[in-house]
Amino acid sequence: MTLTLQPIGVVRTPYGETRQIPKGPDARHDAEGTLEIAPEFETGLTDIEGFSHLFVIWAFDRVEGYDLLSTPPTDDRPHGVFATRSPRRPNPIGLTVVELLDRQGRMLRVRGVDMLDGTPILDIKPYLSSVSPDKLKRGWLDEADARRAGGVSR
Amino acid sequence: MTLTLQPIGVVRTPYGETRQIPKGPDARHDAEGTLEIAPEFETGLTDIEGFSHLFVIWAFDRVEGYDLLSTPPTDDRPHGVFATRSPRRPNPIGLTVVELLDRQGRMLRVRGVDMLDGTPILDIKPYLSSVSPDKLKRGWLDEADARRAGGVSR
Numbered sequence: 343m344t345l346t347l348q349p350i351g352v353v354r355t356p357y358g359e360t361r362q363i364p365k366g367p368d369a370r371h372d373a374e375g376t377l378e379i380a381p382e383f384e385t386g387l388t389d390i391e392g393f394s395h396l397f398v399i400w401a402f403d404r405v406e407g408y409d410l411l412s413t414p415p416t417d418d419r420p421h422g423v424f425a426t427r428s429p430r431r432p433n434p435i436g437l438t439v440v441e442l443l444d445r446q447g448r449m450l451r452v453r454g455v456d457m458l459d460g461t462p463i464l465d466i467k468p469y470l471s472s473v474s475p476d477k478l479k480r481g482w483l484d485e486a487d488a489r490r491a492g493g494v495s496r
Numbered sequence: 497m498t499l500t501l502q503p504i505g506v507v508r509t510p511y512g513e514t515r516q517i518p519k520g521p522d523a524r525h526d527a528e529g530t531l532e533i534a535p536e537f538e539t540g541l542t543d544i545e546g547f548s549h550l551f552v553i554w555a556f557d558r559v560e561g562y563d564l565l566s567t568p569p570t571d572d573r574p575h576g577v578f579a580t581r582s583p584r585r586p587n588p589i590g591l592t593v594v595e596l597l598d599r600q601g602r603m604l605r606v607r608g609v610d611m612l613d614g615t616p617i618l619d620i621k622p623y624l625s626s627v628s629p630d631k632l633k634r635g636w637l638d639e640a641d642a643r644r645a646g647g648v649s650r
Contacts, residue, residue, distance in 0.1 A: 343616055345555050347499045347587045379578075383586060385564040388576030392635020395627050399553065399589055401499050410539040422542030424533075424620040432537060433501045433618045435553055437591070439627065462497055464587045466578040470634060472626030473549050473593065480624060481546020 349462035350386075351379040351448075353400065355455040360404075363456055365415040374443070375455035377463060384448040387466075391445045395469035396452070401462045402434035417486040425481060436461070439469055503616035504540075505533035505602075507554065509609040514558075517610055519569040528597070529609035531617060538602040541620075545599045549623035550606070555616045556588035571640040579635060590615070593623055 355375040357363050364371060377398065379387060390396070408430045411420040423431055440452035450466075509529040511517050518525060531552065533541060544550070562584045565574040577585055594606035604620075 343503055343555075343557060345501045345503075345557075345588070345616070345618070347501065347589075349497055349499075350586050383564065383578075386577040386586070388565060388574075388579065389636050390576055390579040392633065392639070393579065394631060394633035397591060399587075399591065401497075403497060403499075410537065411542060420542075422544055423540040424537075425542065425544040425547065425622055427621060427624075431619060432504050432540070433553075434499070435501075435619045437551060437553065437621055441631075462499075464499070465585060465589045467581060467591055468579055468635065468637075469627060469632070470581075470637065472629060472632065473623060475626060477548060477595075478623070478626065479546065479548035481622065482543045483622075483624065485546070 347464055349401070349464060350383045351377060351463045353377055353398070353455060353457050353461045353463055355457055355459045355461070357458050360458065371454045371456045373455050374451065374453050377450040377452060377466065379448040379450070381448060387445065387448065387450070390450070390466070390468070391442065393442060393468045396440055396442055397467040397469055398438045398440055398463060399465040400436045400438070400457055401464055402429045402431070402436055403462050404458060405429045405434050408432050417482060419482070421482050435464070501618055503555065503618060504537045505531060505617045507531055507552070507609060507611050507615045507617055509611055509613045509615070511612050514612065525608045525610045527609050528605065528607050531604040531606060531620065533602040533604070533617070535602060541599065541602065541604070544604070544622070545596065547596060547622045550594055550596055551621040551623055552592045552594055552617060553619040554590045554592070554611055555618055556583045556585070556590055557616050558612060559583045559588050562586050571636060573636070575636050589618070
């Protein structure tokens, strides 16, 4: 089974180069950007302005190849790619939760972008519910935080 | 730009047919299932067992075509496809948050599946943080809930 996808639009962000994007899964992403949806899909945005947050599913279009293990910027140890947000994934799909600030026709102004300018958008979905913070465990991320806080590198 | 993807595995669920899946975005999804990752990607699961919740990105492989407007099971009014979780989307990508219960090698037992048995998995990512419930607005969903609670259909 092979799935062939075509973008429904592009994201406009302040980031022309990867090094400009705040690093690591804990980085604050307050940057504003615009989801520019192609004219033929504008009708699909009907009523989206009622939602405060959206999932944006997008393509790492400037990445080639993947690594099953990699060392994230927030740790000094390698982890499996599916336990990280590494761009070098078997299927180069990105997922970002953004806050919807404003809609003007097919332009959605959002906060929280972490993709490169011009990134192709594959899908947008409403963010409907959250996992309760007391039920959330964050594996190696919490362990790496604890090691850094204690000044112990390994 | 065209993106061609191949599954990294399949989801095993109790649902052989669409009508068995609890309907609507508010439906409780407590069903357990298994993410069966292909052997060549097992190394990519390293350290995933530390996370309590995962994003599963998957393909609606038994859907053809899309509608820009559709009436969800939870409402009597049409909404734009990007404001719903309709399977009939321009890019047939599904997104589900599951709770990770257990890992045995390349088999992840999870709670919260809402896909058909045999659904192709495209990617898995750790669920790292939630939107605070007091900041979350759910647009037409909340309005439809309010109309139902008030016994007013339109």
